Amino acid sequence: MTASGAGGLTATELALVVAELGPRIAGTTVRDVARPRGVDDLLLFLDPPSPDAPRVRLALHIAPGGPRARVTLTARRFARSGLQSGPLLESLRQQLLGATLGTPEQVPGERRLSLPLRRPDGSAATLHVELFGARGLWCLADGSDTVLEMSRLPTGGGRTLRRGAVYRPPEGRPPASDPPVRFAAPVLEHIDAWFTATDQQGEVEQLRGTLEQGLERAARKLEHKLEGFARQRTELERIPELRRHADLLLAYGFRAPAKATELRVPDPDDPEREVTLPLQPGIPIQVQAERVYQRARKLQDGAEVAAARNASAAAELQELQQLLAEVRASPALERLQLLHEQLCQRGIIRRQNSAESPPPPRKPQHGKRDKLVAGLQVRMFTSAEGYPILVGRTNQQNDRLSLSVARGNDLWLHVGRGHAGSHVVVRLPKGKTASLQTMLDAGTLAIHFSKARNAGRCEVIYTQAKNVRKPKGLPPGMVTTTHTKTLQVDVEPDRLRRLLDSAPDSG
Numbered sequence: 050m051t052a053s054g055a056g057g058l059t060a061t062e063l064a065l066v067v068a069e070l071g072p073r074i075a076g077t078t079v080r081d082v083a084r085p086r087g088v089d090d091l092l093l094f095l096d097p098p099s100p101d102a103p104r105v106r107l108a109l110h111i112a113p114g115g116p117r118a119r120v121t122l123t124a125r126r127f128a129r130s131g132l133q134s135g136p137l138l139e140s141l142r143q144q145l146l147g148a149t150l151g152t153p154e155q156v157p158g159e160r161r162l163s164l165p166l167r168r169p170d171g172s173a174a175t176l177h178v179e180l181f182g183a184r185g186l187w188c189l190a191d192g193s194d195t196v197l198e199m200s201r202l203p204t205g206g207g208r209t210l211r212r213g214a215v216y217r218p219p220e221g222r223p224p225a226s227d228p229p230v231r232f233a234a235p236v237l238e239h240i241d242a243w244f245t246a247t248d249q250q251g252e253v254e255q256l257r258g259t260l261e262q263g264l265e266r267a268a269r270k271l272e273h274k275l276e277g278f279a280r281q282r283t284e285l286e287r288i289p290e291l292r293r294h295a296d297l298l299l300a301y302g303f304r305a306p307a308k309a310t311e312l313r314v315p316d317p318d319d320p321e322r323e324v325t326l327p328l329q330p331g332i333p334i335q336v337q338a339e340r341v342y343q344r345a346r347k348l349q350d351g352a353e354v355a356a357a358r359n360a361s362a363a364a365e366l367q368e369l370q371q372l373l374a375e376v377r378a379s380p381a382l383e384r385l386q387l388l389h390e391q392l393c394q395r396g397i398i399r400r401q402n403s404a405e406s407p408p409p410p411r412k413p414q415h416g417k418r419d420k421l422v423a424g425l426q427v428r429m430f431t432s433a434e435g436y437p438i439l440v441g442r443t444n445q446q447n448d449r450l451s452l453s454v455a456r457g458n459d460l461w462l463h464v465g466r467g468h469a470g471s472h473v474v475v476r477l478p479k480g481k482t483a484s485l486q487t488m489l490d491a492g493t494l495a496i497h498f499s500k501a502r503n504a505g506r507c508e509v510i511y512t513q514a515k516n517v518r519k520p521k522g523l524p525p526g527m528v529t530t531t532h533t534k535t536l537q538v539d540v541e542p543d544r545l546r547r548l549l550d551s552a553p554d555s556g
Contacts, residue, residue, distance in 0.1 A: 057118025057180055058240070059227040060160050065236045066120055067162060071152040073122065073237075077107060079145045079166075084133040089113055089200040091141075091187050092127070095150065110241070111178055113200060114185025117248065120153075120162065120178055121240045128383075130390050136550040140198055144189060148174065161218070177216060190216045202542035212546075249382050256385045257376055263398035264373040271366040278359040285352050288345050293317070295341040297326055302334030369397075427454075428471075428498070431551040432490040436483070437476040438548070440498050444526025447472040448519065451528055457515030460488070462495045465508035465535060470499025472526075474514060492538035493545055506539045 058066065076098030083092040095107040110123040151165035160180040168174055173192035179185050189198045194216045203210050208217045232239040301314040308330045316322040329337055372388065392398040427450055428440040439454070441447035451472045455461060460475040460483045473495045475483055483491070492509040501507045512533045519528045 056116050057112075057114070057185075058120070058160065059230075060155075060158055061227040062230055062232060062236070062240075063120070063160055063162065063180065064155055065230065065232070065234075066240065067153050067155045069235060069237050070120070070122070074107065074109060074150050075152045077150050079148045079150070082138065082141045082145050083127065084138055084141075085127060086131050086133050088117075089184055089187070091200065092123075093145070093150075111176075111187055112185075112244070113178060113180055113187050114182050117244060118160070118180035118185055119240055119244055120180070121244070122237050123241045123245065124238075125241070125245045128386050130386060136547075137198060140550075141189070144168070144174065144197055156218075175216075177218070179219065188216055202546055253379065253382050253385060256382070256389060257379060259398065260376045260385060260388060260392065261373065263392060264369050264376065267397045268366060268369045268373065271362050271369065274362050275359065275366065278355060278362065281351075281355050282359075285348055285355070288348050291341050291345040291348075294326060295338040295345070297324065298334055298338040298341065301326075302338070305334065429553060430490075430494060430548050432475065432487040433547070434484060434487050436487055438491050438494060439474045439476065440494055441471045441473075441526075444524070447526045448528070450474055451514065451517050452519055455514035455517070457513060459514040460491065460511060461514045461517050461530070462488075462491050462509055462511040464495045464499040464501050465510045466501075468499050468501040468507070470495060470501065472528075473498075488536060489538060490544065490548055492536055493540055494548055496538060496540055497545060502540075504540075506537065509536045509538050510534070511536060 074095060077095040078098075079093050080096045081094040083094070084090060085092070090113075091111040093109040093111075095109060097107075106124075108123050108125075109120070110125075111120050112118055145166070145168075147169040148166040149168075151167070153162050153164045155162040162178050164176040164178065166174045166176060174197070175190050175194065177186075177188040177190060179187070184201060186203055187200045188196055188210065190196050196210055196212050196214055196216050198212065199210060208219065210217065232243070297314050297317075298312075301312060304314075305312045305328055309328050310330060312326045312328055313323045314326060316324045328334075372392075376385070376388065389398065427442060427446055430438040430440065432438055439450055441450045451461060451474065455474045456476070458477055458479060458481075460477060462473040462475070464470040471494075473491050475487060475491050477483060488511065492511070495509050496502055496504065496507045499507075510530070510533045512530050516531045516533070517528050518530070523529075
């Protein structure tokens, strides 16, 4: 079916969805939960009400907000590489696995509904879904409507929702006349087919752009490498000239006056011409000649390695150019996803992690420094890149964290403009620097654990830990810093939530 127009489901279309959806999902149980990468969507994979019932694949797809907004059953199969991971997903699984679904109910005339659930322990829960707005919202609440999990942290529309707070629906709006219904019965299948095709087309374009950019960048690097090999081949062509230079130094060097900077000798290939040899005053001729011989030997020894590397780089460049041509020909989404996974494994494209699902923390390096961290009992969080972020709890902890635990290359941060606050240290591997996202993560924590936590936007100072000092006589928690820079940080609720959830004791 072809649907005219664009945009998410209207209130009228949602009413048709609820009418068809209720009989099909009431009594089913949640077998698994997933979240597609890069969006706020929620997938509930369902088992039939009775073990004896035919096993039909049911997947409830909730896409809140924007032109993709819908609630429907989907036949689409999602690649594992295209799904998120992280603490939010694990919490949802703990809350929802084995839960039995009831009959969804739409708020009359509005683009929102509620889905009742009965969890395995007998407790009740409700999944609230709001389809309107740029991002929409889904919110899982318990029997008393206390928020357990949400797709994001809404702060507009006259309400502020947080985990642990009571769910408050948005203020009602005057009913508006909906455009004509775009989907004929059965609407669930038609809605799924229409939006899946739209999603896949958008994913194809986005993924193709990412692959093109990564392949072009990698190809440019190889081209520069091949240019370097070409210059190296020019150097290799000088090997005979270098050896002749050394031979002439040994043959005629005794003629050179003291402190001479050059020596003119007959050209072995043309006795009527002269060759000018540069000299280094104060260095014996034999030493100068040996240095030239050594330069020639070094070039000769590296010739085979350079030729092999040149051939390898040329072959890889040809392969990347072929892949780039294939990507530009716009193959199917499955092929693009496979190419993306292969190029990520080869390091040609960096795997993107959504802000909601940071990568797992790196394994700690067991040693003296980590024992100090364990004994200090500071707050510990994980940045979106997987780097540990340590935050002091007391002035004494701040001193030990900044002066004893932090390594010279670590990033040190503190809220600016004279506000009191915790010292924040980002543990970085040797030779690594913090990206802007990691700095924003650490800056957000610096503001949150300070007297400026309600400022919303604040200045944060940062420097390397090696630039932090404590002159004698300063009280606990007070240090001096050099080479500091400033960063303006807006406290983003989603970012803060992700960071707080990354703490080992977040519960």
